[in-house]
Amino acid sequence: HNKNILKWENRKMGLKNKLFPKKGKQKDKTIVNIKKQIHQLKLKSKALNQKSELYRKNAKIALKNGNKERSKNYLVQWKSYRNKINRNTN
Numbered sequence: 001h002n003k004n005i006l007k008w009e010n011r012k013m014g015l016k017n018k019l020f021p022k023k024g025k026q027k028d029k030t031i032v033n034i035k036k037q038i039h040q041l042k043l044k045s046k047a048l049n050q051k052s053e054l055y056r057k058n059a060k061i062a063l064k065n066g067n068k069e070r071s072k073n074y075l076v077q078w079k080s081y082r083n084k085i086n087r088n089t090n
Helices: 001-020 023-064 068-089
Strands: none
Touching: 023 068
C-alpha cells in the first residue's frame, strides 16, 4: 500500500513540476536550447560558405578554360549560396 502512495506522490510531483517548473531549471533549458540553435546555425553557415567558395573557384577555372557559359552558371549558383548565407546569418 505504501508503494502505491509513493508512486502517486512521484506522479503528483512530476505534474507539479511540469505545471510550475522551478525558474532556475527553466532558464537553464532555455539557455541550452539557444546555444544549440546558435551552434546549428554556425554549422549550416559554414557548410554553405564552403559550397559557395567551391562554386566560385569552379567559375574561375571554367573561365580560364574559356567556357564562359559554364562559368556564368557557377557564378549564379555561387550567388544563390551567398543569399542563403545572408538569410541564415541575418
